[in-house]
Amino acid sequence: MLDVTHYIECAAHFFFFFFSSFSSGCSVECLSTESHLQELSRLEHVCCAALGVNRKNICNFEVEYLCDYKRVQEEELYLVKWKGYSDSECSWEPRRHLRCFNLLRQFHRDLERELLRKKVVARCPRTLDSSLSHYVVLKAKQRQWLRLWEQHLNSKRAHPGLITVENEVDLEGPPKDFVYINEYRVGEGVTITKSAVGCKCRDCFTDERGCCPGGFQHKFAYNEEGQVKVKPGFPIYECNSLCRCGPSCPNRVVQKGIQYNFCIFRTPDGRGWGVRTLEKIRKNSFVMEYVGEIITSDEAERRGQIYDRQGATYLFDLDYIEDVYTVDAAHYGNISHFVNHSCKPNLQVYNVFIDNQDERLPRIAFFSTRTIRTGEELTFDYRMQVDPVDVESTKMDTNFGLAGLTGSPKKRRRVECKCGTNSCRKYLF
Structure with a gap:
């Protein structure tokens, strides 16, 4: 069986070769994306210079979006959808562990707007009902689709204006x-x-x-x-x-x-x-x-x-x-x-x-x-x-x-x- 560490290092070097070759006019098919290899490297606790994974950031995982919210006593907890992982692998994380400040701000902005639309007096309840958590997830997914569409539009435009x-x-x-x-x-x-x-x-x-x-x-x-x-x-x-x-x-x-x-x-x-x-x-x-x-x-x-x-x-x-x-x-x-x-x-x-x-x-x-x-x-x-x-x-x-x-x-x-x-x-x- 192929050693995981050896696989990651080989794949990383292959990935690097793919992009350097592509820039020089030669290209080969790469079966794994850079982000996927980074996630695999962190999951297996393997440092890899070619992927930019080192001892300082090996335990850093990227938050894709926030799914839910609750307060237990005075601690704020968020249900996190991790990038590269399935919905079943979402986990509750305390706010102090999260460094996704823009996502946190956007989550509460979406939540407040939906509470206002529903004419709910409480600014932020201790727990969200299923309709609220469902809404913030749909809003987060919509924002992803719109960002992808925005990138697509800009890739097709032939004019200076963004x-x-x-x-x-x-x-x-x-x-x-x-x-x-x-x-x-x-x-x-x-x-x-x-x-x-x-x-x-x-x-x-x-x-x-x-x-x-x-x-x-x-x-x-x-x-x-x-x-x-x-x-x-x-x-x-x-x-x-x-x-x-x-x-x-x-x-x-x-x-x-x-x-x-x-x-x-x-x-x-x-x-x-x-x-x-x-x-x-x-x-x-x-x-x-x-x-x-x-x-x-x-x-x-x-x-x-x-x-x-x-x-x-x-x-x-x-x-x-x-x-x-x-x-x-x-x-x-x-x-x-x-x-x-x-x-x-x-x-x-x-x-x-x-x-x-x-x-x-x-x-x-x-x-x-x-x-x-x-x-x-x-x-x-x-x-x-x-x-x-x-x-x-x-x-x-x-x-x-x-x-x-x-x-x-x-x-x-x-x-x-x-x-x-x-x-x-x-x-x-």
């Missing part, structure tokens, strides 16, 4: 069947043709006529700070991959992606998930794109009827020139998937053209309508319209039309608006 996830409202976990993407996914029957020309400017900001906007008889969209200066309804033509200018060109804003850190959070008023900014956003700044699967309007009509029965929809008409294509962000999308409606929004829609010049397939960009404070929720108007008086009298701009959800209002069931603003229209449709 994503955090928070739910302090209910037990809802990550949405099912949602795939994070960074650019349009092309659906059946849709073809995107790349631009065949690029500008030759040495300085795009000063050579407005010779740059991409001027080539399409439109104004340069940004000022020196990268803020949009054209009115809603005017198209934005950015420099593309064929242009001579580099990535620092002032006419490359939307294509640089999301620059701000955002939090996907659970709203407390029944609006589901929402998005708030973790940084101050200046007025007229690019915030995010609305991306999803590009489908034909016929397919959008079919899906819209299904989404209506489900009580939600993420269909956005690309009706800048004509109503031919729609963006469906129900299953494929970015953080804009979670942005809620408001009748008084802080985001405004602009049509943007970069590598694709097909006027039927603009990219949908959200810019801030005002300064947005740190912690403020981001919103846009699902029925946003542009005042034709303020729009240039060209074919493209006067037909900007409705930048909202697809489908005829007569065919859609009425959906109550919950934005809560003074100017609320009461219904989305």
Whole structure:
């Protein structure tokens, strides 16, 4: 029989070899994770330098979450779920043995909120009834799922802005069947043709006529700070991959992606998930794109009827020139998937053209309508319209039309608006 100490040391060195080989381009399969080997090492009281297990920390076990609480005389005891061990191996531990201060604080915060919801006067009872202990366990597991989802979202994003996830409202976990993407996914029957020309400017900001906007008889969209200066309804033509200018060109804003850190959070008023900014956003700044699967309007009509029965929809008409294509962000999308409606929004829609010049397939960009404070929720108007008086009298701009959800209002069931603003229209449709 293989000696346990020898096994751990061999496995640790194999684990170290696996990661060093992986970094050099060679990889082999490792059957044990580092954390599993650390737990096995501590269980067998074996020190291993390769795993970072020594005499000082050999008796340290990681708390995964806290399951229950009781006070015996004046001593506080917690039922601990240990990381890497089954539920049957949970153990009661005195508080003085626990160094998981954040988990302890979170446990009592969850407990106090549930007691408040149940209108229980006692701040912290001597023992928890089964419903309370069940709740704190579900909350701890939900927090784990949300952290994993947060890590997954950040591993998929191709933009600088970080994503955090928070739910302090209910037990809802990550949405099912949602795939994070960074650019349009092309659906059946849709073809995107790349631009065949690029500008030759040495300085795009000063050579407005010779740059991409001027080539399409439109104004340069940004000022020196990268803020949009054209009115809603005017198209934005950015420099593309064929242009001579580099990535620092002032006419490359939307294509640089999301620059701000955002939090996907659970709203407390029944609006589901929402998005708030973790940084101050200046007025007229690019915030995010609305991306999803590009489908034909016929397919959008079919899906819209299904989404209506489900009580939600993420269909956005690309009706800048004509109503031919729609963006469906129900299953494929970015953080804009979670942005809620408001009748008084802080985001405004602009049509943007970069590598694709097909006027039927603009990219949908959200810019801030005002300064947005740190912690403020981001919103846009699902029925946003542009005042034709303020729009240039060209074919493209006067037909900007409705930048909202697809489908005829007569065919859609009425959906109550919950934005809560003074100017609320009461219904989305």
